[in-house]
Amino acid sequence: MEPASEVIARLAACQTFGYHADAPNASEPVALSALALLEADQQPRAVELLDWLLARQNSDGSLGIDADNATPGWPTGWAVVAWHAAQQGPVADVRYAQAIERAMTWVESIQGQILEHATELGHDTLIRGWPWVDGTHAWAEPTAMNLLALKHSGRDEHPRAREAVRLLHDRLLPSGGANYGNTVVFGQELRAHVQPTGLCLLALAGEADPSGRTQKSLAFLSAALNERTTTESLCYALLGLTAHHRTPVEATALLAASTERTLKRDPAAYKLALLALAAAGRKSPLIPQSREAAA
């Protein structure tokens, strides 16, 4: 069986959709799995997951991290992307459309805490963006997730989408790449890491960046990938590069090796879903299309 087919078969056969093999369902891996299964025409399994997400939606529109924890609501954006993908095909459902609207009302309302006089930090601490947990500062990854939700739900030009782009450009390191969201602290530039760089670049697809940091970040990702790159990082890196038309020639080989490693060590739905989404290349339902098409 081809690696990509085996990944989908294993994903569809998962008993639970968690971060690690046999771990209970969690909102983020459920949403990503639903996306991957939709893309692979595994609609019945995908609908189970989409409905699981519906059942998790709080009255304010947010989704917590799992069935037992209604907060924090940072996975909400992923659910929006999954429901939106469902709306593009045969499993479209008015319930998903309504859930998207409720979720986006929540997404648009959430803001990070700004930090005034934080002179030790190199980033613009006054851009609100999105925090992991309500009441704290904005960071790169939740902002990228919510930018993806805004773009996939057709809100590319929403002021909060433009704010998210501004924040992500600001949080890319001067030398390229990104980490969790600090650039310079006490005068020293921090290190870049593959996974957050990939996610930020995925969300920034089609966005002009006069600062040049996006190009440097793409170069960082291209140079960083090797046989040691782990599944989560590899998949986000490939998604980020592919979203900018920079898919590396060794992508297929790296994915095959990563698939083998994942199936051997930790065949978690989260990792299988990411492998499937990265293997889909330009067709990946995670890559936002609308603004890029316009660009």
Add this chain to the structure above:
Amino acid sequence: MSQVPSDATPATGGQRINRRNLLVATGVAATAAVTLPLVGRALRMRAAAFVARNQRYDGPIEETIRDGLIATGFDPATIHGKRVLLKPNLVEPTRSCPQMTTHPAVVVAAAEVFRRWGAQVIVGEGPGHMRDTEMALVESGMEDALDRSGLAFADLNYSQIGWTPNGGRASALKGFYFPQQVVEADLIVSLPKMKTHHWVGYTASLKNLYGVIPGIKYGWPKNVLHYNGIPQTIYDINASLPKSVAIVDGILAMEGDGPIMGSPKPMGLLVVGTNLTAVDATVGRIMGFDPAEVEYLKLARNRLGPVDEDCIEQRGERWQGLVNPFQGLDLPHLRPLRAIGERVT
């Protein structure tokens, strides 16, 4: 309360409290000028810290760790059949910066010590700066080491969680969500790196336990803790955890812009103890800090363990002969922490 080993009892002038001492103290109570110092000393906790020098990652560190634990009052019989969680520091591993994270050899050696004592050992960590925990394991070299040793790893950022009341209440947090493996542990072994820290001065075994907090609930970084005060939440987390012991990797330490961007500082030390506060105070003295000025140790002092030099029984090497001040950033909030290093050297 955590981190109170069997021998960390309140003491009067170096002696343990017993009924006789208490009666004597009560009898003297008529003279306030005499009793007040006694009462003050009675509230001071005592514990031991073990320091070993000339340590190498390819040396007999399992033996050192075992000796250190026994020398500081750990009874191996108490851990037979119990669950032990080893918690190294893998905050943001990268192969180019081995001084940032706990060396795998120390983790494996610690695991062997507890395994030989009949404990069920797992290793767990919730890296604070990266969501890809697998990458943290690979970059730190931990994955290979754990595989070779047959040690299981728990990803504390994504485990199932349970709520525990805040045992410290220095911060406004009413409680903490801890991973299942933490809640169920009979003993947590804090395995930090000896490092400077640009916010709190230096970091060792108490701060290392930030890493048991699940990122899925608190974020990357665990910003909820920062908003509630770093010293306060360091204290609160430690006051809320199960019993813990410390094994500090000071073989290759970090100075300068720690805890992430600092430079390597070879020290060749392992610092071990059954009381994290006593261990951290001793580590700080070796690094050239005055632990009494470090905010989280001010909170921990005589609540979680001793900070005062005369309340920490020195086992192994004496710290005074090992002081080697760590360079750090010249920042206003760090300058007051430096006094003792200058004085000793």
